[in-house]
Amino acid sequence: MIELKTPAELERMHVTGRFVAEVLTEVGRIADVGVNLLDIEQHVRGMIARRGAESCYWDYAPSFGRGPFRNVICLSVDDAVLHGLPHDHTLRDGDVLSADLAVGIDGWVADSARTIIVGDPADEGDLRLVRATEEALEAAIDAARPGNRLGDVSAAIGVVAADHGYPVNTEFGGHDLGRTMHGDLHIPNTGRAGRGLRLQPGLTLALEPWFARTTDRIVVDPDGWTIRSADGSTAAHSEHTVAITEDGPWVLTRREPDGA
Structure with missing residues (x-):
């Protein structure tokens, strides 16, 4: 069932969204050459515990995964893009790291993702890919207005x-x-404008464009979770939780610019 939230409920989701943004900002700060993915996982676990939040991933067991998921953040590197299972991998110069986080606070959830290039980019193509997902996310947010349809997004x-x-x-x-x-x-990452559900105030959406450089096909790792590009090309992922309001889209997980 699709639930339209009241303004007060959106404010409560925004509390969660601000925390998700804070955690992903911290991940961007600590994701450096020589850092192990398992250390990032443990750091995020600590932040969630201290805040009294609840991970939406822990014990998550959907039909497409080999559940239950026993981590609190998805960390996907290079050709991995979605549902990356944190594992013993030490970040290297040029790694393309996608971090995806969803938590609940006082019964309300927010979900966001960002892609970080560790150290110096391996090539300009990786930078262009990450920027394209960010540009696509902003375009989707701009289309998330009352009276538009899901197909417009x-x-x-x-x-x-x-x-x-x-x-x-x-x-x-x-x-x-x-x-x-x-x-x-x-909400597929391509579609026909003017089609689908009409957007109404109070609707909340997780918009998450992700692209691989040279394929639209995917494969799943033996871990049953990590999704990779089928041809091994680099992939990137950007996501925000967005509320539809009378005044336009409200990004509940907006981060401060890096270095702000």
């Missing part, structure tokens, strides 16, 4: 992907959320 992402020449996978995309991490809506 998907189409906005698809236009950016096409402009940059990136193929788009539609198996995994955005979703609605609120009291739980995943609602009933699937």
Whole structure:
């Protein structure tokens, strides 16, 4: 069931969103050459525990994964892009790290992701890829306005992907959320404008464009979770939780600019 939130409920989701933003900012700060993914996982666990928040990933067991997931953050490196299982990997110069986090505070959930290039980029193509997902996310947010349709949001992402020449996978995309991490809506990362559910104030969406450089096909690691590009090309992922309001889109997980 799709739930429209009251302004007071959106404020409560914003509390969660600010915390998610804080954690992902911290991940960006500590993700450096020589840091192990398992150390990042432990650091995030500590932040969640101190805040009294609840991980949406711990014990998560959807049909597409080999559950239960026993980590609090998804960490995906290079050709991995979604549901990356934190493991014994020491970050190297040029690694492309996607970090995805969803938590609940006092019954309200927020979900966000960012992609970080560790140290110096391996090549300019990785930078362009990350920026394209960020550009697509901003285009999707701009389309998330009352009276528009869900297809307008998907189409906005698809236009950016096409402009940059990136193929788009539609198996995994955005979703609605609120009291739980995943609602009933699937928001593909390309689509037809003017189609689908009409957006109304109080609707909250996790918008999450992700692209691989040269393929729209995916494979799953033996761990049953980590999703990679089928051809081994680098992938990137950006995500925000966005509320539809009378005044336009409200990004509940917006981070301060790096270095601010």
